[in-house]
Amino acid sequence: MGSTAVVVGGGIGGLAAAIGLHRIGWNVTVLERAPVLEDAGADISLAANGLRALDELGVGQAVRDASRGQYGGGTRTPRGRWLTRMDGSVLEEAVGSPIMGIPRSTMYRLLRDSLPVGSLLVDSEAASVEQIDSGTVRVGCGGTALDADLVVAADGVGSKVRSRLFPDHPGPVYSGATVLRALTGRKVDLRADFELTWGPGTEFGHIALLDGRAEWHAVLGLPAGTRFTDPLTELRRRFHAWHDPIPALLDATRPAAVLHHDVNELRTPLPSYAVGRIALLGDAAHAMTPHLGQGACQALEDAVGLAAAPAAEPTVEAALARYDAERRPRSQAVARAARQAGRMGQQLSHPLAVALRNTAMHLTPSRVATRMILRHHSWVPRG
Structure with missing residues (x-):
């Protein structure tokens, strides 16, 4: 089996895949198209499955040391009434x-x-x-060519590699939601580690970070491409009457820190995550909505599965077939569950539907809600 890989994309999934392959002795090159590593994005939430994947990659403890556990919180209405409480312990x-x-x-x-x-x-x-023969994939980059035994396409929801491999696939579609998010510029006094608040067609959430700051996000049901001249002022207008600490979180944020992205997803599942010696990973394979907080975790699971496959199979093609068989059913099931969670959560806007959902959530025992979460968090790497 070969031992040279090129990873297309230097995001979380691409870096994790490169780490996994490097740990089994492969020579790995990661291509990142951005000229400067700006580390765009506010925060990442990692569930137990993502942390187990990081343990397999040798960076789990370092990530834990830099993270804050989310122990107390839950879901509320805009006026502050608790619908569910979750206990991280x-x-x-x-x-x-x-x-x-x-x-x-x-x-x-x-x-x-x-x-x-x-x-x-x-x-x-x-x-x-381009796969130029049975054993080599050639990556053209900046007038030069890199030959590899394996190429990992981790180039995101708009993956160009995916579109070349599956030209008839419809590609990503707009989920109906756009998200604004930021890290606060200073410490914030919070009574809960994490909260989600659901209004009609709208969600506001926050999580507390290790240094006392917080990450917040606002999900709005708006047409694709909607942008605001002054995003922070617009959010203050929309959320000024919502419960504390939402106004305080916005007040603790610098206008330049606000990021705004439409949420796109691969609503049509791919028929395979591998073609020959090319593998798709992370959002390139299964971009999903954020309603379960599993996007990064699924990419990390992919990376572990990809790195484990060569040891169990005689050829790269067989290893990628194994990777596809292991990762595609689970990640696509998680993507479907995330889409359904959005339909029953942030996307509901009719007053009667919102009232029925809120009543159902309020009456659901916390142990039942916890059991639903555990379905996605309980993954462990194969031995």
């Missing part, structure tokens, strides 16, 4: 960890530090990916 007892929150920039740094110096190339876009 119950998750910790059941699956070994509560949900952990870590700034995205810190996560990127920890992953990059686990790779050999020089293996990550910035300002390097993969212009072409």
Whole structure:
């Protein structure tokens, strides 16, 4: 079997895949098209399955040390009434960890530090990916060509590699939601580690971070491409009457810190995550809505599965077939569950539907809600 890989994309999934392959002795090059590593994004929430994947990659403890456990919180109405309460200690007892929150920039740094110096190339876009014979994939990049035994496409929801491999696939579609998010610029006095608040067609959430700051996000049901001249002022207008600490979180945020992205997903599942010696991973394979907080965790699971497959199979093609068989059913099931969670949560806007959902949530025992979460958090790597 070969031992040279090119990873297209230097996000969480791509870096994790590179770490996994490097740990089994492969020579790995990561191509990141951005000219500067800006570490865009506010925060990453990691459930127990994602942390187990990081343990397999050798960076789990470092990530835990830089994260804050989410122990107390739940879901509320805009006026502050609790619909459900969640206890992170119950998750910790059941699956070994509560949900952990870590700034995205810190996560990127920890992953990059686990790779050999020089293996990550910035300002390097993969212009072409072509399997030139039965044993070699050629990646065109900046007028040069990199030959590899394996190419991992971790180039995000708008993956160009995926579109080349599956030209008839419809590709990503707009989920109907757009999200604004930021890290506060200073410490915030919070009574709960994490909260979600659901209004008609709207969600506001926050999680507390290790340094006392918080990450918040606002999900709005708006047409694709909607943008605001002054996003922070617009959010203050929309959420000024919602319960504390929502106005305080917005007041503790610098206008320049607010990020705004439409949420796109692969609503049509891919028929395979592998073609020959090319593998798709993370959002390139199964971009999902954020309603279960499993996007990064599923990419990390992918990375572990991809790195484990070569040891169990005689060829790269067989290893990728194994990877596909293991990862596609689970990740696509999680994507469907995330979509359904959005339909029953943030996307509901009719007053009667909202009232029925709120009543059902209020009457559901917390142990039942916890059991639903455990379905996704209980993954463990194959031995």
